Amino acid sequence: MDGTRRSDSAAPIRFEAVSKRYADGTVAVEDLTLDLAAGELTVLIGPSGCGKSTVLRMVNRLVEPTSGRVLVDGEDVAEADPVELRRRIGYVIQHVGLFPHQTVRGNVGTVPKLLGWPKSQVTERTDELLELVGLDPARFGPRYPHELSGGQRQRVGVARALAADPVVLLMDEPFSAVDPIVRTRLQDEFRRLQETVRKTILLVTHDLDEAVRLGDRIAVLAERGRLQQYERPAVLLAGPANEFVREFVGADRAIKRLGVTPIPRDALRPLPASDPPDGVAAVSVDGTLQDALAALLGADSGWVVVRDGAEPLGVLTPDDIHRALHRSNA
Numbered sequence: 001m002d003g004t005r006r007s008d009s010a011a012p013i014r015f016e017a018v019s020k021r022y023a024d025g026t027v028a029v030e031d032l033t034l035d036l037a038a039g040e041l042t043v044l045i046g047p048s049g050c051g052k053s054t055v056l057r058m059v060n061r062l063v064e065p066t067s068g069r070v071l072v073d074g075e076d077v078a079e080a081d082p083v084e085l086r087r088r089i090g091y092v093i094q095h096v097g098l099f100p101h102q103t104v105r106g107n108v109g110t111v112p113k114l115l116g117w118p119k120s121q122v123t124e125r126t127d128e129l130l131e132l133v134g135l136d137p138a139r140f141g142p143r144y145p146h147e148l149s150g151g152q153r154q155r156v157g158v159a160r161a162l163a164a165d166p167v168v169l170l171m172d173e174p175f176s177a178v179d180p181i182v183r184t185r186l187q188d189e190f191r192r193l194q195e196t197v198r199k200t201i202l203l204v205t206h207d208l209d210e211a212v213r214l215g216d217r218i219a220v221l222a223e224r225g226r227l228q229q230y231e232r233p234a235v236l237l238a239g240p241a242n243e244f245v246r247e248f249v250g251a252d253r254a255i256k257r258l259g260v261t262p263i264p265r266d267a268l269r270p271l272p273a274s275d276p277p278d279g280v281a282a283v284s285v286d287g288t289l290q291d292a293l294a295a296l297l298g299a300d301s302g303w304v305v306v307r308d309g310a311e312p313l314g315v316l317t318p319d320d321i322h323r324a325l326h327r328s329n330a
Protein backbone atom coordinates (compact mmCIF):
# COMPACT_ATOMS: atom_id res chain seq x y z
CA MET A 1 0.00 0.00 0.00
CA ASP A 2 1.19 3.48 -0.73
CA GLY A 3 1.69 4.61 2.87
CA THR A 4 4.33 2.03 3.53
CA ARG A 5 6.19 1.94 0.28
CA ARG A 6 8.92 4.40 -0.50
CA SER A 7 7.00 7.28 -1.97
CA ASP A 8 8.07 8.51 -5.34
CA SER A 9 5.81 11.51 -4.87
CA ALA A 10 8.22 13.64 -2.86
CA ALA A 11 8.87 17.04 -4.44
CA PRO A 12 11.81 19.45 -4.21
CA ILE A 13 11.18 22.90 -2.72
CA ARG A 14 12.95 26.07 -3.75
CA PHE A 15 12.89 29.40 -1.95
CA GLU A 16 14.00 31.96 -4.48
CA ALA A 17 15.05 35.36 -3.11
CA VAL A 18 12.07 35.28 -0.76
CA SER A 19 11.27 38.20 1.55
CA LYS A 20 8.39 38.82 3.91
CA ARG A 21 7.43 42.15 5.40
CA TYR A 22 4.35 41.98 7.60
CA ALA A 23 1.69 44.71 7.51
CA ASP A 24 3.16 46.46 10.58
CA GLY A 25 6.53 46.81 8.83
CA THR A 26 8.30 43.88 10.54
CA VAL A 27 10.72 42.29 8.13
CA ALA A 28 10.57 38.61 9.08
CA VAL A 29 12.56 37.23 6.14
CA GLU A 30 14.92 39.01 3.82
CA ASP A 31 16.13 37.60 0.54
CA LEU A 32 16.27 33.91 1.39
CA THR A 33 17.35 31.46 -1.26
CA LEU A 34 17.33 27.80 -0.28
CA ASP A 35 16.89 24.51 -2.13
CA LEU A 36 15.44 21.46 -0.41
CA ALA A 37 16.02 18.12 -2.11
CA ALA A 38 13.07 15.80 -2.73
CA GLY A 39 12.79 13.12 -0.07
CA GLU A 40 15.07 14.86 2.43
CA LEU A 41 14.26 16.18 5.86
CA THR A 42 15.52 19.73 6.28
CA VAL A 43 15.53 21.37 9.68
CA LEU A 44 15.18 25.13 10.07
CA ILE A 45 16.79 26.27 13.29
CA GLY A 46 17.68 29.66 14.73
CA PRO A 47 16.89 32.04 17.59
CA SER A 48 13.34 32.94 18.51
CA GLY A 49 11.78 35.39 16.07
CA CYS A 50 14.32 34.80 13.28
CA GLY A 51 11.59 33.94 10.80
CA LYS A 52 11.48 30.12 10.82
CA SER A 53 7.70 29.76 10.98
CA THR A 54 7.28 32.50 8.40
CA VAL A 55 9.52 30.58 6.00
CA LEU A 56 7.61 27.36 6.64
CA ARG A 57 4.18 28.95 6.24
CA MET A 58 5.11 30.46 2.90
CA VAL A 59 5.21 26.95 1.44
CA ASN A 60 1.50 26.29 1.99
CA ARG A 61 0.52 29.96 1.54
CA LEU A 62 -0.55 30.60 5.11
CA VAL A 63 1.86 33.50 4.61
CA GLU A 64 2.38 35.18 1.22
CA PRO A 65 5.89 36.41 0.40
CA THR A 66 6.29 40.14 -0.25
CA SER A 67 8.78 39.33 -2.97
CA GLY A 68 10.48 36.27 -4.39
CA ARG A 69 8.97 32.90 -5.16
CA VAL A 70 8.45 29.54 -3.48
CA LEU A 71 8.49 26.62 -5.91
CA VAL A 72 7.19 23.16 -5.04
CA ASP A 73 8.18 20.64 -7.67
CA GLY A 74 9.12 23.52 -9.93
CA GLU A 75 5.72 25.24 -9.65
CA ASP A 76 5.26 28.64 -8.08
CA VAL A 77 2.89 28.13 -5.17
CA ALA A 78 1.46 31.61 -5.75
CA GLU A 79 -0.20 30.19 -8.83
CA ALA A 80 -1.75 27.22 -7.06
CA ASP A 81 -5.20 27.23 -5.50
CA PRO A 82 -4.46 27.49 -1.74
CA VAL A 83 -7.04 24.87 -0.74
CA GLU A 84 -5.82 22.40 -3.31
CA LEU A 85 -2.21 23.20 -2.35
CA ARG A 86 -2.86 22.44 1.33
CA ARG A 87 -4.33 19.08 0.43
CA ARG A 88 -1.04 18.16 -1.20
CA ILE A 89 1.05 19.50 1.68
CA GLY A 90 0.80 17.94 5.13
CA TYR A 91 1.08 20.35 8.05
CA VAL A 92 1.85 19.37 11.64
CA ILE A 93 2.02 21.97 14.39
CA GLN A 94 2.98 21.97 18.05
CA HIS A 95 -0.51 21.55 19.48
CA VAL A 96 -1.67 19.32 16.79
CA GLY A 97 -5.20 20.68 16.44
CA LEU A 98 -7.14 17.45 16.04
CA PHE A 99 -10.88 17.82 15.54
CA PRO A 100 -12.18 17.20 19.09
CA HIS A 101 -15.57 15.80 18.08
CA GLN A 102 -14.20 13.29 15.62
CA THR A 103 -12.64 9.95 16.42
CA VAL A 104 -9.03 9.17 15.63
CA ARG A 105 -10.19 7.38 12.45
CA GLY A 106 -12.32 10.39 11.52
CA ASN A 107 -9.38 12.73 12.03
CA VAL A 108 -6.90 10.69 10.01
CA GLY A 109 -9.43 10.09 7.22
CA THR A 110 -10.30 13.77 6.80
CA VAL A 111 -8.37 14.50 3.61
CA PRO A 112 -9.03 11.17 1.83
CA LYS A 113 -12.75 11.73 2.54
CA LEU A 114 -12.49 15.25 1.15
CA LEU A 115 -10.86 13.80 -1.93
CA GLY A 116 -13.90 11.56 -2.38
CA TRP A 117 -12.24 8.22 -1.76
CA PRO A 118 -14.69 5.32 -1.26
CA LYS A 119 -15.36 4.53 2.41
CA SER A 120 -13.59 1.15 2.37
CA GLN A 121 -10.46 2.73 0.92
CA VAL A 122 -10.52 5.51 3.54
CA THR A 123 -10.75 2.94 6.33
CA GLU A 124 -7.99 0.83 4.86
CA ARG A 125 -5.74 3.86 4.47
CA THR A 126 -6.45 5.15 7.97
CA ASP A 127 -5.73 1.83 9.62
CA GLU A 128 -2.53 1.45 7.66
CA LEU A 129 -1.35 4.90 8.74
CA LEU A 130 -2.25 4.32 12.38
CA GLU A 131 -0.14 1.19 12.31
CA LEU A 132 2.65 3.10 10.64
CA VAL A 133 2.78 5.61 13.50
CA GLY A 134 2.59 2.86 16.11
CA LEU A 135 -1.07 3.03 17.15
CA ASP A 136 -3.23 -0.09 17.08
CA PRO A 137 -6.19 0.88 14.83
CA ALA A 138 -8.69 -1.36 16.65
CA ARG A 139 -7.80 0.15 20.01
CA PHE A 140 -7.19 3.79 19.11
CA GLY A 141 -9.30 4.24 15.96
CA PRO A 142 -12.62 4.70 17.82
CA ARG A 143 -11.20 7.00 20.52
CA TYR A 144 -11.64 10.75 20.68
CA PRO A 145 -8.64 13.10 21.00
CA HIS A 146 -9.28 13.81 24.70
CA GLU A 147 -8.88 10.08 25.36
CA LEU A 148 -5.27 10.14 24.14
CA SER A 149 -1.95 11.16 25.69
CA GLY A 150 -0.02 14.11 24.23
CA GLY A 151 2.38 11.78 22.41
CA GLN A 152 -0.48 9.74 20.96
CA ARG A 153 -2.21 12.89 19.76
CA GLN A 154 1.00 13.97 18.07
CA ARG A 155 1.20 10.61 16.26
CA VAL A 156 -2.39 10.97 15.09
CA GLY A 157 -1.41 14.41 13.78
CA VAL A 158 1.46 12.89 11.80
CA ALA A 159 -0.81 10.12 10.46
CA ARG A 160 -3.38 12.72 9.42
CA ALA A 161 -0.73 14.78 7.67
CA LEU A 162 0.44 11.70 5.73
CA ALA A 163 -3.07 10.55 4.82
CA ALA A 164 -3.33 11.91 1.30
CA ASP A 165 0.25 10.93 0.45
CA PRO A 166 1.40 14.55 0.42
CA VAL A 167 4.37 15.62 -1.67
CA VAL A 168 5.64 17.78 1.18
CA LEU A 169 5.30 17.70 4.94
CA LEU A 170 5.66 20.90 6.98
CA MET A 171 6.27 20.47 10.69
CA ASP A 172 6.41 23.40 13.09
CA GLU A 173 7.85 22.35 16.46
CA PRO A 174 5.97 19.06 16.14
CA PHE A 175 7.40 17.39 19.24
CA SER A 176 7.95 20.28 21.62
CA ALA A 177 4.66 19.95 23.50
CA VAL A 178 5.43 16.44 24.76
CA ASP A 179 7.69 15.55 27.66
CA PRO A 180 11.38 14.92 26.94
CA ILE A 181 11.28 11.11 27.21
CA VAL A 182 8.28 10.74 24.93
CA ARG A 183 9.84 13.32 22.63
CA THR A 184 13.00 11.28 22.12
CA ARG A 185 10.94 8.19 21.40
CA LEU A 186 8.71 10.03 18.95
CA GLN A 187 11.77 11.46 17.22
CA ASP A 188 13.30 8.01 16.84
CA GLU A 189 10.04 6.58 15.53
CA PHE A 190 9.64 9.52 13.23
CA ARG A 191 13.14 9.04 11.83
CA ARG A 192 12.27 5.42 11.03
CA LEU A 193 8.97 6.48 9.52
CA GLN A 194 10.77 8.95 7.27
CA GLU A 195 13.12 6.20 6.11
CA THR A 196 9.99 4.38 4.92
CA VAL A 197 7.98 7.19 3.39
CA ARG A 198 10.80 9.50 2.24
CA LYS A 199 8.79 12.71 2.03
CA THR A 200 10.29 16.13 1.51
CA ILE A 201 9.99 17.47 5.03
CA LEU A 202 10.65 20.94 6.36
CA LEU A 203 10.78 20.94 10.13
CA VAL A 204 11.13 23.95 12.42
CA THR A 205 12.67 23.49 15.85
CA HIS A 206 14.47 25.32 18.65
CA ASP A 207 16.14 22.16 19.74
CA LEU A 208 19.58 21.43 18.30
CA ASP A 209 19.51 17.83 19.52
CA GLU A 210 16.30 17.32 17.58
CA ALA A 211 17.84 18.96 14.52
CA VAL A 212 20.88 16.69 14.67
CA ARG A 213 18.82 13.59 15.32
CA LEU A 214 16.27 14.13 12.55
CA GLY A 215 17.80 16.34 9.90
CA ASP A 216 19.32 15.17 6.65
CA ARG A 217 20.35 18.81 6.44
CA ILE A 218 20.18 21.71 8.87
CA ALA A 219 19.65 25.32 7.82
CA VAL A 220 20.77 27.75 10.53
CA LEU A 221 19.03 31.12 10.29
CA ALA A 222 19.85 34.44 11.94
CA GLU A 223 17.27 37.20 12.36
CA ARG A 224 15.39 38.20 9.23
CA GLY A 225 15.79 34.64 8.02
CA ARG A 226 19.39 35.23 6.98
CA LEU A 227 20.90 31.87 6.12
CA GLN A 228 24.14 31.21 8.00
CA GLN A 229 24.87 27.63 7.05
CA TYR A 230 23.08 24.80 5.29
CA GLU A 231 24.75 21.46 5.78
CA ARG A 232 24.50 17.86 6.87
CA PRO A 233 24.48 17.65 10.68
CA ALA A 234 27.91 16.02 10.99
CA VAL A 235 29.50 18.65 8.74
CA LEU A 236 27.77 21.51 10.55
CA LEU A 237 28.91 20.26 13.95
CA ALA A 238 32.44 19.60 12.74
CA GLY A 239 32.85 22.94 10.97
CA PRO A 240 30.57 25.82 11.92
CA ALA A 241 30.73 28.34 9.05
CA ASN A 242 31.00 31.42 11.26
CA GLU A 243 30.88 32.76 14.80
CA PHE A 244 27.08 32.87 14.83
CA VAL A 245 26.79 29.16 14.03
CA ARG A 246 29.63 28.28 16.40
CA GLU A 247 27.85 30.01 19.26
CA PHE A 248 24.52 28.57 18.31
CA VAL A 249 25.87 25.06 18.10
CA GLY A 250 27.54 25.50 21.48
CA ALA A 251 30.32 23.95 23.45
CA ASP A 252 28.93 20.44 23.59
CA ARG A 253 29.16 19.91 19.88
CA ALA A 254 31.85 17.22 20.28
CA ILE A 255 29.29 15.12 22.16
CA LYS A 256 26.68 15.71 19.50
CA ARG A 257 29.18 14.84 16.80
CA LEU A 258 29.71 11.43 18.37
CA GLY A 259 26.05 10.76 17.70
CA VAL A 260 26.26 11.53 13.98
CA THR A 261 29.67 10.07 13.13
CA PRO A 262 29.45 6.51 11.80
CA ILE A 263 31.71 3.78 13.11
CA PRO A 264 34.73 3.75 10.78
CA ARG A 265 34.71 0.32 9.09
CA ASP A 266 38.18 0.93 7.72
CA ALA A 267 39.77 1.74 11.09
CA LEU A 268 38.88 -1.39 13.04
CA ARG A 269 41.63 -3.32 14.76
CA PRO A 270 41.86 -7.07 14.11
CA LEU A 271 39.97 -9.32 16.47
CA PRO A 272 42.05 -10.81 19.27
CA ALA A 273 43.45 -14.24 18.34
CA SER A 274 41.61 -15.97 21.18
CA ASP A 275 37.81 -15.88 21.33
CA PRO A 276 36.59 -12.77 23.13
CA PRO A 277 35.34 -13.57 26.63
CA ASP A 278 31.59 -13.94 27.10
CA GLY A 279 29.70 -10.73 27.69
CA VAL A 280 32.29 -8.53 26.02
CA ALA A 281 30.89 -5.22 24.78
CA ALA A 282 29.67 -5.28 21.18
CA VAL A 283 28.15 -2.78 18.83
CA SER A 284 26.68 -2.92 15.33
CA VAL A 285 28.81 -1.56 12.50
CA ASP A 286 25.76 0.48 11.44
CA GLY A 287 25.95 2.40 14.71
CA THR A 288 27.65 5.68 15.59
CA LEU A 289 30.72 6.52 17.64
CA GLN A 290 28.33 7.37 20.45
CA ASP A 291 26.98 3.79 20.42
CA ALA A 292 30.55 2.48 20.49
CA LEU A 293 31.46 4.76 23.38
CA ALA A 294 28.34 3.80 25.34
CA ALA A 295 29.20 0.11 24.88
CA LEU A 296 32.79 0.76 25.96
CA LEU A 297 31.73 2.61 29.08
CA GLY A 298 29.50 -0.30 30.04
CA ALA A 299 32.36 -2.82 29.82
CA ASP A 300 35.73 -3.12 31.46
CA SER A 301 37.56 -4.78 28.58
CA GLY A 302 38.94 -1.47 27.23
CA TRP A 303 37.68 -2.31 23.74
CA VAL A 304 34.46 -3.05 21.97
CA VAL A 305 33.71 -5.63 19.28
CA VAL A 306 32.14 -4.25 16.11
CA ARG A 307 29.74 -6.66 14.44
CA ASP A 308 27.92 -6.90 11.17
CA GLY A 309 24.84 -8.89 12.25
CA ALA A 310 26.32 -11.78 14.20
CA GLU A 311 29.69 -11.63 12.47
CA PRO A 312 32.49 -9.83 14.38
CA LEU A 313 34.48 -7.51 12.11
CA GLY A 314 37.09 -6.07 14.46
CA VAL A 315 37.49 -4.02 17.62
CA LEU A 316 37.65 -0.37 18.61
CA THR A 317 39.45 1.24 21.56
CA PRO A 318 38.80 4.67 23.12
CA ASP A 319 41.81 6.00 21.18
CA ASP A 320 40.28 4.78 17.92
CA ILE A 321 37.07 6.62 18.75
CA HIS A 322 39.03 9.77 19.49
CA ARG A 323 40.92 9.47 16.20
CA ALA A 324 37.76 8.78 14.20
CA LEU A 325 36.11 11.86 15.67
CA HIS A 326 39.19 13.90 14.89
CA ARG A 327 39.34 12.52 11.36
CA SER A 328 35.69 13.44 10.69
CA ASN A 329 36.73 17.01 11.52
CA ALA A 330 39.05 17.15 8.54
Ligand SMILES: Nc1ncnc2c1ncn2[C@@H]1O[C@H](COP(=O)(O)OP(=O)(O)OP(=O)(O)O)[C@@H](O)[C@H]1O
Binding pocket: 022, 023, 024, 026, 027, 028, 046, 047, 048, 049, 050, 051, 052, 053, 054, 055, 206
Ligand atom coordinates in the same frame (compact mmCIF):
# COMPACT_ATOMS: atom_id res chain seq x y z
N1 LIG B 1 1.41 38.34 11.53
C1 LIG B 1 2.51 39.03 11.89
N2 LIG B 1 2.53 40.37 11.91
C2 LIG B 1 3.64 41.06 12.24
N3 LIG B 1 4.79 40.49 12.59
C3 LIG B 1 4.84 39.15 12.62
C4 LIG B 1 3.70 38.35 12.27
N4 LIG B 1 4.06 37.05 12.37
C5 LIG B 1 5.34 37.04 12.79
N5 LIG B 1 5.81 38.30 12.93
C6 LIG B 1 7.16 38.72 13.30
O1 LIG B 1 8.05 38.22 12.33
C7 LIG B 1 9.26 37.79 12.95
C8 LIG B 1 9.49 36.32 12.61
O2 LIG B 1 8.47 35.54 13.21
P1 LIG B 1 8.42 33.95 13.08
O3 LIG B 1 7.24 33.47 13.85
O4 LIG B 1 8.53 33.59 11.66
O5 LIG B 1 9.77 33.56 13.82
P2 LIG B 1 10.26 32.17 14.43
O6 LIG B 1 11.70 32.08 14.14
O7 LIG B 1 9.38 31.08 13.96
O8 LIG B 1 10.02 32.45 15.98
P3 LIG B 1 9.85 31.41 17.21
O9 LIG B 1 11.04 30.53 17.17
O10 LIG B 1 9.84 32.33 18.38
O11 LIG B 1 8.56 30.69 16.98
C9 LIG B 1 9.10 38.05 14.43
O12 LIG B 1 9.70 39.29 14.71
C10 LIG B 1 7.61 38.13 14.63
O13 LIG B 1 7.27 38.99 15.69
